Amino acid sequence: MLLIPCPWCGPRDEAEFHYGGQAHVAYPDDPAALSDTEWARYLFFRDNPKGPFAERWNHTAxxxxxxxxxxxTATNEIHAVYRTGETRPVSA
Incomplete structure (x- = not known):
């Protein structure tokens, strides 16, 4: 069981959350100007590191x-939790 510390509700079981993918992926400035290859790269290509990784989560429950x-991603250890719009902590 993974305990995820929600910034508003405190530590909760992972079953209460929905994974939202990689954090800090900027939406294209002009999506209409992207080629099909560039659009596909934005939609489907994400980092997949072994080690610390910034992710988005939603506390659905x-x-x-x-x-x-x-x-x-190797140990499931949570190094930092921060609200959307805040910068990633330096120590993380």
Whole structure:
């Protein structure tokens, strides 16, 4: 069982959350100007590192808010949790 610390509700079981993919992926400035290859890269290509990785999570069973988590993909250890719009902590 993975305990995810929601910034608003505190630590909760992972079953209360929905994974939202890689954090800090900027929407294209002019999506209409992208080629099909560039659009496909934006939609489908994401980093897949072994180690600390910034992810988006939604607390679907309680406050329903989105936030970011820096989680080690090899160990599932959570290094940092921060609200959407905040910068990633330097120590994470």
């Amino acid at each position: 309680a406050c329903r808010r989105w936030f970011n988590v820096v989680r080690d």
